[in-house]
Amino acid sequence: MTLDLPLIWAAILAIAVLLYVMLDGFDLGIGILFPFAGSPAERDVMMNTVAPVWDGNETWLVLGGGGLFAAFPFAYAALLPALYIPILAMLLALILRGVAFEFRARARAGGKAFWTAAFAAGSLVATLAQGLVLGGFIQGVTLRDGRFAGDVLDWLSPYSLLVAAGLVAGYALLGAGWLVWRTEGELQGRARRWAWIALGAVAVLLAAVSFATLLVHPEVAAHWGWVGDGFDIARLAPMSPIPLLAGVGLAVAAAGLARRSHGWPFAGALMVFLSGYLGLAAGFFPYIVPYALTFRQAANADNALALLLVGGGVLLPAIVGYSAWVYWVFRGKVGADAGYH
Amino acid sequence: MHLDALMLSRLQFAFTIAFHIVFPSFTIGLASFLAVLEGLWLATRNAAFRTLYLYWVKIFAISFGMGVVTGVVMSYEIGTNWSVYSAVAAPVIGPLLAFEVLTAFFLESSFLGVMLFGWRKVGPRLHFAASLLVAAGTLISAFWIVSANSWMQAPTGYVRLASGALRAADWGQVIFSPTFPVRLAHMVLAAFLTTSLVVGAASAWRLLKDPEEEESCLALKMAIGMFAIVAPLQLLAGDMSGKQVLRYQPAKLATIEAFWDTQAGQAFHVVAWPDRAAAANRFELSIPRLGSLITAGDARAEVKGLKAFAPEDRPPVGVVFWAFRVMVGLGLAMIGLGLWGGFICWRGGLAHARGFLWAAVAMGPAGFVAVIAGWIVAEVGRQPWVIYGLLRTADAVSPVTKGEVSASLVAFMAVYALIFGAGALFILRLIDLGPTAPPVPAAGARPPGNALAAADGAEAPP
Secondary structure, eight states: OOOOHHHHHHHHHHHHHHHHHHHHHHHHHHHHHGGGOSSHHHHHHHHHHHTTTHHHHHHHHHHHHHHHHHHOHHHHHHHHHHTHHHHHHHHHHHHHHHHHHHHHHHSOHHHHHHHHHHHHHHHHHHHHHHHHHHHHHHTOOOEETTEEOSOTTTTOSHHHHHHHHHHHHHHHHHHHHHHHHHOOHHHHHHHHHHHHHHHHHHHHHHHHHHHHHHHHOHHHHHHTTBOSSSBOHHHHGGGTHHHHHHHHHHHHHHHHHHTTOSSHHHHHHHHHHHHHHHHHHHHHTTEEETTTEEHHHHOOOHHHHHHHHHHHHHHHHHHHHHHHHHHHHTOSOOOTTTTOO | OOOSHHHHHHHHHHHHHHHHHHHHHHHHHHHHHHHHHHHHHHHHOOHHHHHHHHHHHHHHHHHHHHHHHHHHHHHHHHHHHOHHHHHHHHHHHHHHHHHHIIIIIHHHHHHHHHHHHOTTTSOHHHHHHHHHHHHHHHHHHHHHHHHHHHHHHSOOSEEEOTTSOEEESOHHHHHTOTTHHHHHHHHHHHHHHHHHHHHHHHHHHHHHHOTTOHHHHHHHHHHHHHHHHHHHHHHHHHHHHHHHHHHHOHHHHHHHHTOOSOEESOOEEEEEEEETTTTEEEEEEEETTHHHHHHHSOTTOEEOOGGGSOGGGOOOSHHHHHHHHHHHHHHHHHHHHHHHHHHHHHHSOGGGOHHHHHHHHHTTTHHHHHHHHHHHHHHHTTTTEEETTTEEGGGSOOSOOHHHHHHHHHHHHHHHHHHHHHHHHHHHHHHHHOTTOOOOOOSSOOOTTOHHHHHHSSOOOO
16 A cells, blocks of 8 residues: 555645644734733733643644645745745744743833733734735745746735735634633633624634635636636535535634633634635645645655654654643633632 | 845854754753752752752743744744755755654643643642653754754765755665764753853852852752763864864865865964965964874874865855864863862862852853854855755755845844843843842732742742
């Protein structure tokens, strides 16, 4: 039996990026919501709900980069120069928000205000940059002989800005959902209001991004059965569970908020993200550099992929296992007086 | 120097990685030090060990965080700025870098959460296990990154296809390329030296203020024990590494020593002013025949000079020559400090030996300087190659514009200056307060089960 190594690695990387978006999504969302907190003490609690796990969450982004380099080096070499500015902006913003976890606790009055602002601004800029990367990626990258041959600002377009706005709303929803789950009292009530607003924004922007994506490239439209003057039902039908999942996710989140549930709003937000992710991926599959390079063309040598699979096959389940254990250790509500009992 | 996208990309990579390497070279040693402190506390129940753990873990958290965020940059910068290198090198060393993420980064980042915030959430043994796993993660990370770098310095175990592409032929030879074991030892010893010098300097500073502070005296003794042993070992590892440079990268060796002519019985230039254009040293202060003795182990041996290599294959000489002398000079000073400290520990009266304490404080940053100097020797010395003999740095760069790279380089310099300034300030403030400082009023609520919360409050962890 021969394994389809490129396909297996495409699936593994897709899952890694999905995990990154969901996990770092809620802690970036906390940063986006930071300016709206009622008091400095509330901000401390918000940050403390993610302090033990944010570093592990961000490691999925390192795996995204390192994994792409190792498994699909020709995609890595083509995409990163094309998206140079938003990627570098994302990295710099992640630096400012990442150090803020420790620096906020160490700084004195004025310094603390500065690092509070750095955490909020860094989270927002990193999210916008990720949205621009995603938008620039989906609208396609110009290659010649496997090398990026487009323009410096190709990634900047109304479409990519729309995707960036959608991602900000999405991460804010994840962050608010997480806070409803992990906090109590006044902060939890505030998080519910944030979640309602973010939910409305996500519903509108998700619909807008979905229709805009159909117009971005004919290949995407064809995947969804759009034939120019109407939908081909035979092609649209197998795709329909994806928008259906988004609808269910939005409904679950809304019902959870209405019934003052603790966990369901976050669960609903995760479903919406899963749907959005699958929907976008279905549009450009099998490309890994949209409309220029398929995942097979970009794949590394078989012997490298095989070695990676031997290692990854053992290590990835272990990583998922101990990451889940760490979440289990830090389960439960985080209150203002935590740590002193 | 012509500032095109290539040169700017080189400057940016040099800047971001030199900045990044400061943190791992400190936290690799510090993670092990913390694991030892916690193990000693569990074994002896001597509260001083716990006090030291809770103190150094705060400094570890700041340094580790800075290491993480500057490290994320590296996994993308290879693609943004060195896309040709990425496509050429990935078939061979791609798996090595992915294994670093899978075996080390997840381990460190996941268990760091337990280490910092898990005092009340898990039992003492499980917490100790978390400290051990973080320490193991830092060493595993060093293993893979030095393995990948060593392969780039002396590539083995690969084949070149008709298309020019590289393929791994023997993974054992790729991972364990000939210079790897010695270079790994050299790097890990450097990390342990760096950490022990910082711990020594911080503890000496406290003793200068308060000679009765027992915790600082204990930590200083542990630090002296470490660098007194490791500094001489590092001299041996460095010498072995030099012998391999002679064998695998003779142009780098000639650069380090500013040898221009190939001859027997090369002189050792203590100081020199190498001039690449003239292919000679404008000035030199030399000891006859010592150069051949040090580099080849035989005073009469013939050692190649730079003129044996085409001008376009010669590395920049001055910076490598001087970086090497800074590294070795500091290494010898570390050995001296170890001997001096060892003598005082044997004689007694360490807490009042003010001359030694000041010397230990002055040597606090020496490890960082030596690490960066050594890195310059290794990385500038292998120019003009990025993969030795296979791919030139000039051919490895991405199709990016001068404008993009100038903007990102300036942004990196501004952001790194800011976070370095703030991080250094917070660490120096903690060092000045010392391990037994009364808790400052908490800046905010600490996360659940936070060791720092326990340290801030009156309660002892379980």
